[in-house]
Amino acid sequence: xxxxxxxxxxxxxxxxxxxxxxxxxxxxxxxxxxxxxxxxxxxxxxxxxxxxxxxxxxxxxxxxxxxxxxxxxxxxxxxxxxxxxxxxxxxxxxxxxxxxxxxxxxxxxxxxxxxxxxxxxxxxxxxxxxxxxxxxxxxxxxxxxxxxxxxxxxxxxxxxxxxxxxxxxxxxxxxxxxxxxxxxxxxxxxxxxxxxxxxxxxxxxxxxxxxxxxxxxxxxxxxxxxxxxxxxxxxxxxxxxxxxxxxxxxxxxxxxxx
Numbered sequence: 001x002x003x004x005x006x007x008x009x010x011x012x013x014x015x016x017x018x019x020x021x022x023x024x025x026x027x028x029x030x031x032x033x034x035x036x037x038x039x040x041x042x043x044x045x046x047x048x049x050x051x052x053x054x055x056x057x058x059x060x061x062x063x064x065x066x067x068x069x070x071x072x073x074x075x076x077x078x079x080x081x082x083x084x085x086x087x088x089x090x091x092x093x094x095x096x097x098x099x100x101x102x103x104x105x106x107x108x109x110x111x112x113x114x115x116x117x118x119x120x121x122x123x124x125x126x127x128x129x130x131x132x133x134x135x136x137x138x139x140x141x142x143x144x145x146x147x148x149x150x151x152x153x154x155x156x157x158x159x160x161x162x163x164x165x166x167x168x169x170x171x172x173x174x175x176x177x178x179x180x181x182x183x184x185x186x187x188x189x190x191x192x193x194x195x196x197x198x199x200x201x202x203x204x205x206x207x208x209x210x211x212x213x214x215x216x217x218x219x220x221x222x223x224x225x226x227x228x229x230x231x232x233x234x235x236x237x238x239x240x241x242x243x244x245x246x247x248x249x250x251x252x253x254x255x256x257x258x
Contacts, residue, residue: 029078033068037087041121042143046128047094052113054131058122058140058158064092065119072112081112125161135170142181153192167192171251175258179203184243193251196244200257203238208246208253217255 039062047054059065066085072078079099086093096114113134122142129136129147136149140158147154149167156163157175164186165172172189175197176182187194193213198204208215209232215223221235233253246253 029072029075031070031078033066033070033083035066035085035087037064037066037092038062038089039064039092039121039124040090041123042125043090043092043121044125044127045092045094045118045120047116047118048128048130049096049114049116049134050098050132051134052096052115053134053137053152054116054118054129055137056118056120056126056129056139056141058142059119061119061121063119064121064124066092066094067117068094069115069117070112071115073110077110077112081114083114142177163187171195173197176202179242182242185245187246189248189251191250192248193254194246194248195254195256196246197256197258198237201238202257203241204244205236205240205242206233206244206246206255208233208244208255210248210251210253212250213248213252215253215255218257219255221255 041062045064068083070078070081070083072081082097082099084095084097094116122140124141125143126138126141126145126147131149131152133151135152136147136154138145138156142158142160144161145156145159145163145165147165149170151169153170154165154167154172159174159176160178161181162184163174165174166188168190169192171192172187173195176199178199179202187196206221209230211230213231215231215233217233219237221233223231223233225231
């Protein structure tokens with residue numbers, strides 16, 4: 001082997017070792033927490049998360065199945081994260097908590113998130129679902145919903161009960177299968193669209209306002225445009241037994257018929 005080939009081989013080996021070290025150093029740490037709890041069909045669930053999506057799906061079951069996937073950039077970051085679970089047969093509380101950083105830990109590239117997947121009895125009450133950064137997806141839950149999101153989208157279908165949602169940055173799309181167990185729906189947004197799908201035979205008293213954004217509907221209600229900004233819509237659909245209030249700052253409001 002001549003001298004040039006020897007140098008080239010050493011250089012190639014150094015590059016490969018550097019790539020391997022970099023890949024190892026930057027590989028995320030992932031932990032999966034998998035829990036099941038016996039649960040009443042009308043129990044109450046609360047969940048608080050800082051970074052990560054949450055998916056809640058109804059099942060024909062008498063249990064809550066919870067999967068929390070914790071991802072962190074390194075072990076020190078992972079050690080700061082605690083998934084706090086308090087469970088009984090009628091109440092489940094889940095909170096993502098972060099310990100304070102050590103003073104000598106200054107890794108600016110650290111990152112983490114916790115992704116939750118829950119399978120729950122379909123009539124549970126989703127009470128105080130609070131997300132800072134992450135999307136909330138709900139499928140076929142017929143119980144009440146109370147949710148607050150800062151940055152993220154909300155999508156829910158199959159709703160039949162009282163619903164209150166507050167969202168800062170993101171879109172919400174909510175579909176009501178029927179309104180038999182519903183007396184009020186209250187939806188607030190700052191930046192993003194509000195889309196509500198109602199049964200064609202819904203009985204609703206509607207109040208909708210925007211500061212900057214259009215309002216439209218499939219039910220023949222009159223929309224008034226502001227002289228300078230905003231729009232509003234007032235009216236009654238059917239017997240008007242359900243109070244529907246929608247307020248938006250920057251974004252559209254769309255009331256659709258199924």
